Amino acid sequence: MMMKYIYLFIFSFFSFPVIAQTIKGSIRSKSAVPMHGITIRLEKTNYATQTIENGNFVLRNVLPGTYTLVASGVGYTAIKQDILVVSGKNLFLNLELDPSSEQLEEIVVASRKKRHRDQASAYAARLPLKNIENPQVINTVTNQLITEQGATDLNGIIKNIPGVVKGWSSVSAYYTSRGFNTRNYIRNGVSGYVTADMDIANVEQLEAIKGPSGTLFGSSLVSFGGVLNRITKKPLDTTKIEIGYQVGSYDLSRFTLDINTPLKKDKTVLFRMNAARNYEGSFQDAGFIRSTFIAPSLFYQVGDRLSFSLDIEIYEREGTSQSQIMPAGPGTNRLGANNPSALPLDYKRSYSNNTVTLKNPAQSFYGQINYKLSDHWSSQTNLIHTRAENTGNYLTFTLLKGDSALVRNVSQYPTSLSTITQVQQNFNGDFKIAGLRNRLVIGVEFYQNASAFSSNALNGRGGRKSFDTLNVKGPMPDYALISPASINNKLTGLAPTYSHSQLNTYSAYASNVLNISDRLSAMLSLRADRFMNEGTTNVTTNATTGNYNQTAFSPKFGLVYQLIMDRVSLFGNYTNGFLNVAPVAQPDGAVSTFKPQFANQVEGGVKAELTGDLLSVTISYYNIKVKNTLRTDVERPAYTVQEGNQYSKGVEIDVFSRPITGLLLNAGFAYNDSRLTSADATVTGLRPVNSGPAKTGNFYASYTLPFSAVKGLGLGFGGNFYSRNYIVNNTTAGQFYLNSCTLLNAAVFYSKARYRLGLNADNLTNKQFYNGGFGTITPGGLRRFVASLTVKF
Structure with a gap:
């Protein structure tokens, strides 16, 4: 940490006259949904702000130097990133908070992961809508469950969803939900039709949107039991x-x-x-x-x-x-x-x-x-x-x-x-x-x-x-x-x-x-x-x-x-x-x-x-x-x-x-x-x-x-x-x-x-x-x- 302050002093001295700069950025979820209310601050300084409804933020009048920028919010994993502010050059950052953030090299703070159902809700509604705000039932199987249970196929995941049961066994299985047959024909909210159930190696999580969902998904690939x-x-x-x-x-x-x-x-x-x-x-x-x-x-x-x-x-x-x-x-x-x-x-x-x-x-x-x-x-x-x-x-x-x-x-x-x-x-x-x-x-x-x-x-x-x-x-x-x-x-x-x-x-x-x-x-x-x-x-x-x-x-x-x-x-x-x-x-x-x-x-x-x-x-x-x-x-x-x-x-x-x-x-x-x-x-x-x-x-x-x-x-x-x-x-x-x-x-x-x-x-x-x-x-x-x-x- 001492070297950081020495470097900041040397940089500031030789950069005279100093021109304060602006740091702009955008915070989004893994599904590209803008994140509102995320706190952005520069460590060990008074520079701080929050993202607005569209996920953007602005830090003004930042003196040149090296800083550690921290993005955090309740229910999300905080991330840290070292940045360099150069005199005469504004800085723009695109940041993402997601359940996988703990794997990133620049992260040093661990907290509770974000709510998986909020991500699922955004797909279900095609809107930045939290699960708590969504009037429809959404069940989500997290990646942790998929990994811990050693699932090798879709049926190994679906067993974690209440009321969804494997029925007719074909190359692409039928499942029953709320008394009706349904199949897995939706991928990231759009058509994912294939003859046989896809391999799950590319599945981060699985969601079930319960009940008739014709308003956003039509009828060709869904059923009355859900999506x-x-x-x-x-x-x-x-x-x-x-x-x-x-x-x-x-x-x-x-x-x-x-x-x-x-x-x-x-x-x-x-x-x-x-x-x-x-x-x-x-x-x-x-x-x-x-x-x-x-x-x-x-x-x-x-x-x-x-x-x-x-x-x-x-x-x-x-x-x-x-x-x-x-x-x-x-x-x-x-x-x-x-x-x-x-x-x-x-x-x-x-x-x-x-x-x-x-x-x-x-x-x-x-x-x-x-x-x-x-x-x-x-x-x-x-x-x-x-x-x-x-x-x-x-x-x-x-x-x-x-x-x-x-x-x-x-x-x-x-x-x-x-x-x-x-x-x-x-x-x-x-x-x-x-x-x-x-x-x-x-x-x-x-x-x-x-x-x-x-x-x-x-x-x-x-x-x-x-x-x-x-x-x-x-x-x-x-x-x-x-x-x-x-x-x-x-x-x-x-x-x-x-x-x-x-x-x-x-x-x-x-x-x-x-x-x-x-x-x-x-x-x-x-x-x-x-x-x-x-x-x-x-x-x-x-x-x-x-x-x-x-x-x-x-x-x-x-x-x-x-x-x-x-x-x-x-x-x-x-x-x-x-x-x-x-x-x-x-x-x-x-x-x-x-x-x-x-x-x-x-x-x-x-x-x-x-x-x-x-x-x-x-x-x-x-x-x-x-x-x-x-x-x-x-x-x-x-x-x-x-x-x-x-x-x-x-x-x-x-x-x-x-x-x-x-x-x-x-x-x-x-x-x-x-x-x-x-x-x-x-x-x-x-x-x-x-x-x-x-x-x-x-x-x-x-x-x-x-x-x-x-x-x-x-x-x-x-x-x-x-x-x-x-x-x-x-x-x-x-x-x-x-x-x-x-x-x-x-x-x-x-x-x-x-x-x-x-x-x-x-x-x-x-x-x-x-x-x-x-x-x-x-x-x-x-x-x-x-x-x-x-x-x-």
Whole structure:
């Protein structure tokens, strides 16, 4: 410190006459949201100020010299940066406070991390809106949870979200939320559609925006149950390298790489790349996933007002189909069983082999342009293009009457290509009218989903035969005979279907948060969509089906009253969602056209956000009513029909806390009551299939020892509870359901500045359980151990 003052004296002496300078700057969050009320000061001086609403600050009349600038705020990690003030030259700084700031070289002060839910709220609202101010429920899985639990896929993250449960197991899984199916098709608030779930190496955190969210997200990629939005890792202004390796049960071998570096000395150009190479087998006699993932990201701060970012995600994936078994079919409950434990299936048999695979490559490009129009207005332009393929053989099973005949069905896709194009323009304003603050987003959007595919099948439908039938109660001499060659041989003479389709959506929306007082705010939102579906065209016959044009409007209204400023709030909302249902190709080859579905949600509750992560709680009640529901046909479970209405109501509790140093608590509970109304007499008053369990619970706690001798050593324990989940539920066929179950997991880890060791155990008690949806069931994973090593440079 003495040398600093000597240098300051010498510099000041030889710089005479001295001209005082101005230091200007901008403080933003990791998601580029301006941060208001952050204190800026120069250490050991009287120079100090705070950022205004747009995140900017000014320090005037600063004498030349070297200083240590400190940026700090309640609930955020303080940062320090050495600066040099030169006579005759003003200084401009761009600073960022984010959860990863503790890794930066210039940081010497550690405090509680910023609230993760505030970052998620900004994505959900497309506005600089804190979670405490947001009238909608948002559940967030932090990076700490992802790391501690040793997650290797999306399902390993989603289990931490109250009420969200894995359902139908495909290459891109369906999940249920608030009684409705949803998928992970949103990335950083815009389209993230791919055929298979993306690798999680580039995921910083995952958020669930609960309930119908058509106002800002439309209907093409979301559901009435909510939005699953993966928030990705962003370039930082420091150099770091992290190399990770995970090895575990069932031949798990996973390599990850995270490289971050500024490309210019002034840190206006930042680069980051996340990559993964993954292989994992199965607890069954066959089954695997092999993938390679690369995600480079570039950020360029052109000037005070303009910045660009470009993200690319390249994913190569090949794997076997997960075992999807249809346990019931037309007519009465012909199996004589009402749950999987009563079926004559061998839990560890795949009834296939590793030659029957699907390939699911995808390439995604995300461009963003941010421009500050004025102190009160900014512009954001998003450009997205995704190319996703799905080629190979897809295998499913049907268990026939007599509970011994297992039919193997094959759907073959010689070619299947989907391209997504999205152009989105947002204008954000933060201004006052008559003394009242308004935060406004106005946006327009173009979305296109175009596909071209060919398909062939051995599935027992439309006069076609299945591949074969196995006697699961006796010898199965043909068990290993299924292969690409044998499938192609049986497809000889069966012509594939070639078709293409395209959906264009033109949208406009606006959402405004009006601060009626310091404590009371109102959100008013409206979206208009024009859908132009060109339908599906059979290339062979040149016949087009399912083409339609529709217009839909989606309003939203919300109120928030802060009982304790920035700490406790009451919230409520009315939210509308809609779903323009694309024509559905039925198993017999016919294409069914359906009316749009509409959902209206009333939701209310309380949120508490104490300093930092001391305590974050959301308790909510919701009631969703849906018109023109889609459901599984009672007589033909593989078919889809549109009939009647549905209500879905329930209670959710979400708790995240770091009450003392080293202790982390994450817990949730969800109760959902869903019923079909005004529908067929066989299902009216019953819980719809594909609604998931009525009750779910999740819990995880970890403690990192603070004692110097073993500092960094931590233990974690958690679990998930799922109540009964109906796969078939009607008065004709009866009921077939997945039994309630509790799954436990545990973790041991040792974390230091330069490395981290971890050992995780999933399904600790080795319990046999099933996931299910759309009339099928899939065995869940047995006990798995995963060892992890991460080295940091």
